[in-house]
Amino acid sequence: MDAASDALKIGDMSDFKFLKGSEDWWRQAVVYQIYPRSFADSNGDGIGDIRGIISRADYLKSLGIDAVWLSPHYPSALADGGYDVDDYRNVDPRLGTLEDFDEMIEQLHRRDIRVIVDIVPNHSGSNHVWFQEALRSPKGSPARDRYIFRDGKGENCEIRPSELVSHFGPTAWTRITEPDGTPGQWYMHLFAPEQPDFNWDNPEVREDFLKTIRFWSDRGVDGYRIDVAHALTKNLANGHLPERTGYDLSLVKHDGSDDLFDRDEVHEIYASWRKVYNEYDPPRVAVAEAWVHANRRARYASTEGLGQSFAFDLLGTPWNKKRFHSTIDYQLKAAAENGSSTTWVFSNHDVIRHATRFGLPESALSNLPAWYRSADREKQINVELGFDRARAATMLVLALPGSTYLYQGEELGMQEPLNIPSEQMQDPQWFRSEGSISRDGCRVPMPWTSTGSSFGFGPGGAHLPQPAWFKDVNVEVQDKDGKSTLNLYRNALRIRRDLLCAEEIKWVKHPLAADVLHFKRPNGWQCVTNFGTKPFKLPKGQILLATKDVVDGKLPANATAWIK
Numbered sequence: 405m406d407a408a409s410d411a412l413k414i415g416d417m418s419d420f421k422f423l424k425g426s427e428d429w430w431r432q433a434v435v436y437q438i439y440p441r442s443f444a445d446s447n448g449d450g451i452g453d454i455r456g457i458i459s460r461a462d463y464l465k466s467l468g469i470d471a472v473w474l475s476p477h478y479p480s481a482l483a484d485g486g487y488d489v490d491d492y493r494n495v496d497p498r499l500g501t502l503e504d505f506d507e508m509i510e511q512l513h514r515r516d517i518r519v520i521v522d523i524v525p526n527h528s529g530s531n532h533v534w535f536q537e538a539l540r541s542p543k544g545s546p547a548r549d550r551y552i553f554r555d556g557k558g559e560n561c562e563i564r565p566s567e568l569v570s571h572f573g574p575t576a577w578t579r580i581t582e583p584d585g586t587p588g589q590w591y592m593h594l595f596a597p598e599q600p601d602f603n604w605d606n607p608e609v610r611e612d613f614l615k616t617i618r619f620w621s622d623r624g625v626d627g628y629r630i631d632v633a634h635a636l637t638k639n640l641a642n643g644h645l646p647e648r649t650g651y652d653l654s655l656v657k658h659d660g661s662d663d664l665f666d667r668d669e670v671h672e673i674y675a676s677w678r679k680v681y682n683e684y685d686p687p688r689v690a691v692a693e694a695w696v697h698a699n700r701r702a703r704y705a706s707t708e709g710l711g712q713s714f715a716f717d718l719l720g721t722p723w724n725k726k727r728f729h730s731t732i733d734y735q736l737k738a739a740a741e742n743g744s745s746t747t748w749v750f751s752n753h754d755v756i757r758h759a760t761r762f763g764l765p766e767s768a769l770s771n772l773p774a775w776y777r778s779a780d781r782e783k784q785i786n787v788e789l790g791f792d793r794a795r796a797a798t799m800l801v802l803a804l805p806g807s808t809y810l811y812q813g814e815e816l817g818m819q820e821p822l823n824i825p826s827e828q829m830q831d832p833q834w835f836r837s838e839g840s841i842s843r844d845g846c847r848v849p850m851p852w853t854s855t856g857s858s859f860g861f862g863p864g865g866a867h868l869p870q871p872a873w874f875k876d877v878n879v880e881v882q883d884k885d886g887k888s889t890l891n892l893y894r895n896a897l898r899i900r901r902d903l904l905c906a907e908e909i910k911w912v913k914h915p916l917a918a919d920v921l922h923f924k925r926p927n928g929w930q931c932v933t934n935f936g937t938k939p940f941k942l943p944k945g946q947i948l949l950a951t952k953d954v955v956d957g958k959l960p961a962n963a964t965a966w967i968k
Contacts, residue, residue: 427686430627430712431745432904433470433807434897435520439753440477440499441486442849443812445862452849454500454508456862461511463879467815468897471518473629475753477505478524481531483598484832485753485847487522487631488529492616502623509624518626520689525613526632527599535600538591540583550609551600552592552638553580554645564590566645571595572836576648594635594664596832604636610673617680621688633692633704633713637670639663658697666696674709681711691747698734705744712807714747719755722766723793723962725919725935729911732804736909739806745907748801750794751811757846758797760820763790776841782822791817792962795889795951796933799964800921802900803931805907810893813850816882817889820845821871828869844868851878892951899948899966903929930967934959942967 444456454477464472476486479496486496495505509519528535534550541547543555556579557563564577571594578597582588592601602609617628638646639662646663648655660668674692681688690710694701704713715738717731739746750758756772763786768775775781794817802808824844829835834842849867851874852860859874882888905927912922912930919936922943934940939958942965947954950965959965 429470429518429686430689430807431907432805433518434468434802434900435471435473435807435809436464436467436469437473437475437752437809437811439475439485439812439847441867442847442861444850444852445858445864445866448862448864449498450858450862450865450867451498452861453498454495454504458504458508458511461508461515461517464512464517465515467894468901469517469810471520471626472512473520473809474522476522476524479531480529481598482830483529483596485830485843487524488527488596488599489524490529490531491533492523492528492613493619506623513624519624520627520629520691521620521625522631523613523616523628524631525602525604526635527593527595527601530598530600539580542583543589546608548589550603550606552603552640553589554592556590560587561589562587567647567649568592568645569649569651570836571651572832573838574836594632596836601638602636603640604638604670604673605640610676614676614680617677617688618683621680621684625688627689627691630690630692630694630710633674633710634666634670634694634696635664636673637667639667653695653697656697658699660700666694666700671703671709674704677710678708698738702738702742702744705739705742707743712744712747714749714809716749718748718750718797718801720769722769723762723797723935725921725933728800728933728935729921733911736805746804746806747809748804748806749809749811750797750801751814751846752809753811753847754843755846756841757811757814757818757820759790759794759814759817760785760822761790762793762797763787763819773840785819787819789962790819791889792952795892796962796964798893799896799949799951799966800931800933802896803923803925803929803964803966805909805925811846815890815893816851816877816879818877821848821869823871824848824869830868851875853878853880892949895949896966903927903948903966903968905929928968931964932959932967933964934961937961 438457441452443452444460445452446455446459476489477495477499478489479491479494480486480488495502512519537547538551554565555561556565564575568576570576576592576594577590579590580588593599594601648664656662656665692704692710692713694704694713701713704710715735721727721731735746764784768784822845829842829844831842831844833840848870849861854875858866859870859878882890905925908926909923912924914920917940920940921933924930932942939960942957942959945967948966948968952960952963954965
């Protein structure tokens with residue numbers, strides 16, 4: 405074995421110690437994302453709720469996670485899965501009450517699990533009291549200035565103000581009817597019409613979100629995931645209106661002057677939020693959902709800003725050693741430069757589950773919408789291969805410095821449910837944009853048991869149809885199986901907690917095994933992932949855990965092992 409290696413140190417963390425009560429708990433935390441409406445239903449109405457989460461608190465503790473991230477729990481018309489917020493300082497009555505939320509915080513904190521909640525600042529729901537006031541108010545009023553209202557073009561203002569498409573197509577402008585019944589102004593919405601964009605040039609909008617952050621922080625929330633963090637500030641000066649035909653990142657400028665996204669002035673907002681976070685002991689944490697060019701990510705993750713930013717690169721990286729190595733190396737070096745810690749994520753509420761993605765041919769990966777809408781999409785999935793690769797990939801990133809974000813159900817090795825009838829889908833992206841997938845598959849309610857009307861999700865049915873194969877892929881079945889994916893995750897998180905050390909890795913090169921990715925942590929912890937097709941002879945040491953059985957000291961293909 406060629407032991408040539410190079411080292412990568414993440415910041416000046418030589419004396420870093422992972423302590424549960426440390427202000428730095430988030431740097432190498434494992435965070436479990438809960439999509440509340442699909443996690444556990446306590447009252448049988450088919451929608452998951454806060455008391456359902458409370459009922460599964462011991463399960464969350466058994467996983468060994470450090471925190472949960474709660475997707476929106478606010479009152480909402482559910483035009484976009486809860487990301488159309490009608491009241492930022494309350495709980496959706498279908499999910500529970502503020503008292504239920506407080507009890508959830510207490511129960512999770514009692515089990516040493518912190519709580520991160522979603523903040524959705526780019527837009528509100530159309531039922532928000534401010535937007536309803538704007539609809540009742542005249543043109544030019546303070547109420548309308550909280551949003552982006554503009555006159556249309558043409559003799560009767562019948563033409564939309566600019567050629568700007570929505571993420572959900574076909575236009576980001578919707579015309580209102582004025583209080584007197586006449587056709588009126590248009591308002592901007594980068595997403596669904598039920599999601600009007602805030603005007604972040606308005607000081608009242610800025611102040612209200614500071615109030616919201618304090619409201620939840622005072623209730624014990626430990627951190628925030630900032631939705632569409634790159635889109636708040638827009639170029640609206642001197643009557644200018646943005647135009648855009650699509651939302652591919654290649655269309656976004658690299659220098660902070662883009663009309664819509666990643667403008668430099670957005671960081672003034674996050675600097676003000678950081679001051680509020682730091683009012684608390686320990687300071688509240690935040691992570692940005694910022695789809696920006698890699699060279700622009702650091703400012704979101706700075707200590708003067710949110711502190712951390714999602715690195716989504718691995719969401720689109722195929723199962724390829726060179727691609728994984730370059731992506732990981734880049735992210736770790738970027739984290740070292742800004743003093744933050746990076747994030748690792750393979751699945752969430754917006755993407756095809758990674759156990760399915762890793763089972764697809766690269767031709768399908770390069771155009772997921774076309775694959776998703778094809779008649780033979782299921783036949784293109786190699787289920788066993790995707791399952792093996794997903795387990796190996798997760799164990800790989802759990803060994804890296806930084807925090808790992810898991811998504812509910814991935815600990816069961818869940819594939820993407822693909823047989824939801826179109827008439828039962830709920831995702832506006834599916835109905836309004838032909839060149840997209842439906843996100844409903846990854847939001848299908850969790851299976852807890854092998855039987856019952858909703859596989860243990862609740863005493864009634866489920867708000868999205870669950871596949872029959874849930875009878876074999878659920879918590880009840882896997883809890884009893886020592887080799888299940890559920891117990892692999894539990895063991896990995898237990899071992900990881902004992903091994904965490906300084907945020908440093910050393911790559912180990914294997915010239916004769918080009919498909920093997922191998923690195924060491926400072927305390928002797930080693931991670932080896934075999935991306936190839938042939939078994940690989942592992943270096944000497946104690947095998948702590950492996951995603952597949954090691955035979956005669958050899959790690960099988962599509963597998964990861966931890967060695968000490």
